[in-house]
Amino acid sequence: MGQVSTPIIALITACFTVISFGLQASTLAQVETPTPKNIIIMIGDGMGPAYTSAYRYYKDNPSTNEVEETVFDRLLVGTSSTYPAKESGYITDSAAAATALATGEKSYNGAISVNAQHQPLTTLFELAYKQGKKTGIAVTSQVNHATPAAFISHNESRRNYEQIAKSYLKSNTDVILGGGQRYFPKSLLQQFQSQGYQTLTNIEQLSSSSSKKVLGLFADVQLPWAIDDKQAQYLTQMTQHALKTLEQSPRGFVLLVEGSLIDWAGHDNDIATAMHELDEFASAIEVAEQYVRQNPQTLLLVTADHSTGGMTVAANGEYQWRPEILKSIAATPQAIATQAASEANWLTSVQSQLGIQLTEQELATLKVAYPHGEKAIHKVLKKLIDVRSNTGWTGNGHTGIDVQVFAKGAGSELFHGFQDNTEIAQKLFRLIQQQN
Ligand SMILES: [Zn+2]
Numbered sequence: 001m002g003q004v005s006t007p008i009i010a011l012i013t014a015c016f017t018v019i020s021f022g023l024q025a026s027t028l029a030q031v032e033t034p035t036p037k038n039i040i041i042m043i044g045d046g047m048g049p050a051y052t053s054a055y056r057y058y059k060d061n062p063s064t065n066e067v068e069e070t071v072f073d074r075l076l077v078g079t080s081s082t083y084p085a086k087e088s089g090y091i092t093d094s095a096a097a098a099t100a101l102a103t104g105e106k107s108y109n110g111a112i113s114v115n116a117q118h119q120p121l122t123t124l125f126e127l128a129y130k131q132g133k134k135t136g137i138a139v140t141s142q143v144n145h146a147t148p149a150a151f152i153s154h155n156e157s158r159r160n161y162e163q164i165a166k167s168y169l170k171s172n173t174d175v176i177l178g179g180g181q182r183y184f185p186k187s188l189l190q191q192f193q194s195q196g197y198q199t200l201t202n203i204e205q206l207s208s209s210s211s212k213k214v215l216g217l218f219a220d221v222q223l224p225w226a227i228d229d230k231q232a233q234y235l236t237q238m239t240q241h242a243l244k245t246l247e248q249s250p251r252g253f254v255l256l257v258e259g260s261l262i263d264w265a266g267h268d269n270d271i272a273t274a275m276h277e278l279d280e281f282a283s284a285i286e287v288a289e290q291y292v293r294q295n296p297q298t299l300l301l302v303t304a305d306h307s308t309g310g311m312t313v314a315a316n317g318e319y320q321w322r323p324e325i326l327k328s329i330a331a332t333p334q335a336i337a338t339q340a341a342s343e344a345n346w347l348t349s350v351q352s353q354l355g356i357q358l359t360e361q362e363l364a365t366l367k368v369a370y371p372h373g374e375k376a377i378h379k380v381l382k383k384l385i386d387v388r389s390n391t392g393w394t395g396n397g398h399t400g401i402d403v404q405v406f407a408k409g410a411g412s413e414l415f416h417g418f419q420d421n422t423e424i425a426q427k428l429f430r431l432i433q434q435q436n
Pocket of ligand 1: 264
């Protein structure tokens with residue numbers, strides 16, 4: 001064999017350089033996967049992929065050529081399966097899904113962070129507390145509803161609302177914001193106060209509150225629908241306040257934010273209300289996104305617990321989806337129906353609240369429903385909105401479709417691609433444990 005020619009040696013050297021540089025880079029990447037000091041978990045309850053697609057077209061500016069990107073498009077990194085423990089089949093409820101996201105373990109439908117034997121499973125909040133972090137929640141349902149409950153409490157049933165509310169007292173959760181006054185009687189509120197919590201009942205009190213521990217309950221059960229109270233922006237305000245309060249923690253924080261009512265609108269097959277709830281959730285995500293930009297040692301993780309109602313963007317073989325009526329409508333179909341049922345001049349008021357000119361056929365259908373009262377009017381209004389927008393529904397319950405995962409900030413690359421909902425929590429557990 002003769003001597004290896006110089007160009008070949010140069011080529012081999014070049015290859016080795018590329019390979020070793022590649023190895024080095026990947027090793028570095030592993031070492032340098034940043035450990036977030038703060039974690040913001042945001043759950044759109046019932047927010048399956050059809051909801052975020054619909055939201056894109058709902059938000060689209062019709063006067064431009066392109067379809068504008070939403071915060072969901074901007075932050076999308078992967079997908080997640082949502083099935084509960086096998087004993088409950090393939091379709092999850094919010095309790096089992098929240099248990100998976102809060103503990104990294106699957107359980108039965110109805111379980112609040114307990115296993116099949118009703119033994120408590122360690123939650124992210126408990127681990128965070130052990131690591132010296134502060135924790136908080138901001139939700140639009142009652143604060144003791146399934147999703148937040150799974151992060152704060154343990155119970156064999158999501159329906160034990162009173163027990164769950166009481167258990168929050170010993171949970172070491174610093175910020176608790178949402179609805180649910182009826183589950184926190186005066187005696188319980190006093191116990192919270194004696195543990196250093198400031199208790200609030202009006203969202204306007206938030207801006208002047210500087211307490212490190214706060215229990216803010218702003219409605220008897222759920223907060224007002226976003227569509228009925230457009231100025232309030234409850235979830236955005238609560239998210240801002242939670243961040244402001246928790247960021248004082250030297251060892252960081254874990255915050256759970258839930259757009260709880262997207263699911264409720266889905267159960268009710270109410271697309272107009274759902275889009276407004278999604279809009280409010282998107283605004284809250286933008287607050288968190290901005291926080292991550294300014295505080296890069298923060299991880300923002302957004303997902304859904306399942307999809308609801310089998311909503312479809314277009315229906316009945318027609319290749320159109322028309323969100324205009326969802327923008328012009330002034331209140332929930334329920335509120336419009338309630339008002340109509342008690343008004344003499346009801347047709348004019350319905351028309352003006354829908355923000356459209358009703359067709360002869362629509363008027364006729366409404367007139368037939370009217371004598372049957374509020375419930376019948378409500379049903380006709382929802383149907384009218386579905387037909388106008390060409391929205392479809394397959395039922396009133398949850399569906400088993402995978403949901404999307406959105407992430408930004410420190411450690412966000414861990415969530416790229418497909419994963420199970422338990423793996424999302426397992427990754428979050430690892431990130432919290434990594435921190436010294
Ligand atoms: Zn639901």
